[in-house]
Amino acid sequence: xxxxxxxxxNLIFFIFILALCLNCLFxxxxxxxxxxxxxxxxxxxxxxxxxxxxxxxIVKDIDKKINYLTxxxxxxxxxxxxxxxLVKSNNLVFFEKYILSKKFNIKYDFRSKLQVIRDGKNxxxxxxxxxxxxxxxxxxxxxxxxLSGLSYSNTVLCNENGFWAKYKSDRYGFRxxxxxxxxxxxxxxxxxxxxxxxxxxxDKNTFRNNLERLSGKNxxxxxxxxxxxxxxxxxxxxxxxxxxxxxxxxxxxISDLSDITPELNNKILIKYLDEENFSxxxxxxxxxxxxxxxxxxxxxxxxxxxxxxxxxxxELTNIVFDILIxxxxxxxxxxxxxxxxxxxxxxxxIIYMSKLNNSELxxxxxxxxxxxxxxxxxxxxxxxxxxxxFKSKNIKVIDLHKEKWSKDKNLFDNYAxxxxxxxxxxxxxxxxxxxxxxxxx
Numbered sequence: 001x002x003x004x005x006x007x008x009x010n011l012i013f014f015i016f017i018l019a020l021c022l023n024c025l026f027x028x029x030x031x032x033x034x035x036x037x038x039x040x041x042x043x044x045x046x047x048x049x050x051x052x053x054x055x056x057x058i059v060k061d062i063d064k065k066i067n068y069l070t071x072x073x074x075x076x077x078x079x080x081x082x083x084x085x086l087v088k089s090n091n092l093v094f095f096e097k098y099i100l101s102k103k104f105n106i107k108y109d110f111r112s113k114l115q116v117i118r119d120g121k122n123x124x125x126x127x128x129x130x131x132x133x134x135x136x137x138x139x140x141x142x143x144x145x146x147l148s149g150l151s152y153s154n155t156v157l158c159n160e161n162g163f164w165a166k167y168k169s170d171r172y173g174f175r176x177x178x179x180x181x182x183x184x185x186x187x188x189x190x191x192x193x194x195x196x197x198x199x200x201x202x203d204k205n206t207f208r209n210n211l212e213r214l215s216g217k218n219x220x221x222x223x224x225x226x227x228x229x230x231x232x233x234x235x236x237x238x239x240x241x242x243x244x245x246x247x248x249x250x251x252x253x254i255s256d257l258s259d260i261t262p263e264l265n266n267k268i269l270i271k272y273l274d275e276e277n278f279s280x281x282x283x284x285x286x287x288x289x290x291x292x293x294x295x296x297x298x299x300x301x302x303x304x305x306x307x308x309x310x311x312x313x314x315e316l317t318n319i320v321f322d323i324l325i326x327x328x329x330x331x332x333x334x335x336x337x338x339x340x341x342x343x344x345x346x347x348x349x350i351i352y353m354s355k356l357n358n359s360e361l362x363x364x365x366x367x368x369x370x371x372x373x374x375x376x377x378x379x380x381x382x383x384x385x386x387x388x389x390f391k392s393k394n395i396k397v398i399d400l401h402k403e404k405w406s407k408d409k410n411l412f413d414n415y416a417x418x419x420x421x422x423x424x425x426x427x428x429x430x431x432x433x434x435x436x437x438x439x440x441x
Contacts, residue, residue, distance in 0.1 A: 104417060108162045114301075116156050116164050123166070124153045126197075127293060128226030130262050145268045146289045147235045147282060148173030148224060157225075160200040160416040161424060167203055172239060172283065173290075175221050176208065186243045187217035188439075189359070191232050192251030193259070195366050195423070196223020200416060205425040207251070210432030215440075223251060228259025229346035234272040236353060238282040245359045247439055250350070253366040254383050257339045264342060273346055335382045344389055351393055362439055363390050364431075367401045369415050398438045400431060 109116075117123040129146055149155060151173045157165040170178040175198055180186075188211050190196050198206030198221070208221035220243065222235050232250070240248070263269045271278040282289065354361040365387060371379050390397050405411045412418040414427040423431070 104162075106162050109159060109164055111164070113156055113158075113164070120154070120156075122154055123156050124150050124293075124297060126155050126157045126225065127296070128224060130226060130228075130231070130266070143268070144280065144285065144288060144292065145234075145266065146173070146292060147227075147231055147238055148222075148289070150290055150293050151286050152178070157197070158194075158200045158422075160420040160422050163202075165198070165200050165202060167198070171286065173286075174224070174239075175203075175206065180218060180220055181242075183218045184244060185218060186220050186245045187211075187215055188219040188247050188249055189240060189243075189245040190219065190221045190223055190249045190251065191227075191236060191240065192223045192249075193227040193232075193253070193256065194223070194225030194421075195253065196221060196227075196249075196251035197225045198223070198428075199225055199422040200420075201423070201425045201428050205428045207249070207428065207432050207435065210429060211249075211436055214432065214436040220245075226259070228256050228263050229343050229350070230260055230263035230269050230273060232256075233346050233350050233353075234269060234280075236350060237272060237279055240353075241357045241359075242283065245357065248354050248359045248361045249435060249439070250361065250363045251366060252363050252386075253368045254335070254371065254379050254386065255368060257335045257343050257382055257386070260339055260342050260346065273342075273349065334379065340382055340385060343386070347389070348393070351395060360396075362396050362398060362435075364398045364435055365400055367405050367411075369412075369419070369421055371401075372405075372411060396438075398435060400434065403434050403438075404430065 111119065113125055117125060126149055149169055151169060151171050153169050153173075155167055155169050155175075157167065159165065167175045168177075170176040171181060188208075190207055190211075196207065198208065203209055206221065208219050212219040222239055224231070224235070227235065236248075264273075268280070351361060365383075371383070387397055387399065405414070408414065410418075414423055416422055416424055
């Protein structure tokens, strides 16, 4: 009985010391860059520290101590099991995709992006330096902020239509054939976020390829998924006027207004807005950009191959945070005047630069799924204010809600499986035809 009591006491003491050491490590290494998730981890560890202290030094009843250990290890095992299931099922997305594949009777590639990369040869993930969580934590203290992807890489983009969209990036890391940079005259320059990037469609269905086919002229695409107005401005400054460009197509949607908030918090990106002649000279820093991305990718794959990743319960934590954040934001406007006013500053600079370089700017307003499914009041309010702003600047606006969505029998057919964020290949093709007609007649 004494040996059993000693073993129980020692085990509780071990948990006590472990929790204490981990708390000290968090304070030592993460004090200056804590995020909400670090506060959560610290709080849980501190709770174990206090409870273990109580059962080790205050509680004398051996049965109570055993009950504490039973609860402790049951909780830990349950959390790890749930995390294992979430990781292996790709955060339960697999089941949703399976149902969609049966409903629409299509062959669906159920693999995750990491599985596709591992199954292929010399494949790399598409990355956005701000919005990708595993990237942002690594570059927050860097002096270089890339505005493109890896150069000359076979890039895996996304899967919303049942297949994984892939492309070969150009010398600067954008979705173009590299030979386009040898041309002197460019008819269309496309900028914007994932819609401009060609999210989840094959090369032949992107706006870039369609406009090149329809016009018979040269087209460059500088769109990157996740870009907001400030990164779009930075992209134009760094790469947009390396060639003589006749028409600039800014693929824009209302969520771009909220995307500007994290961009404004970046010490380098804000300089594009505040400083008149600021540039990172990115066109001449290709090797540095590629090295930064290769380091991030290598580190990410090492972490993914680490068995102990399950003990971090990262997927489960992300789900909890998503639920908490969604509940907090439920009754709050998704867009506010702060976002809109800063958007106007960035947009005004984009307009000024377009005129300075004798390029005609067209804004293509992309209606996103949420405008029709969730109908948050702030979307319609700021959509109208944004379109009014562009028109007040004498910028030609191609409003796809007016030109296409309002005329479609079922507007949700434009979105992949009628519910995803991005478009079907057919919708992309039809939008391209509208852009071509509106910019030529």
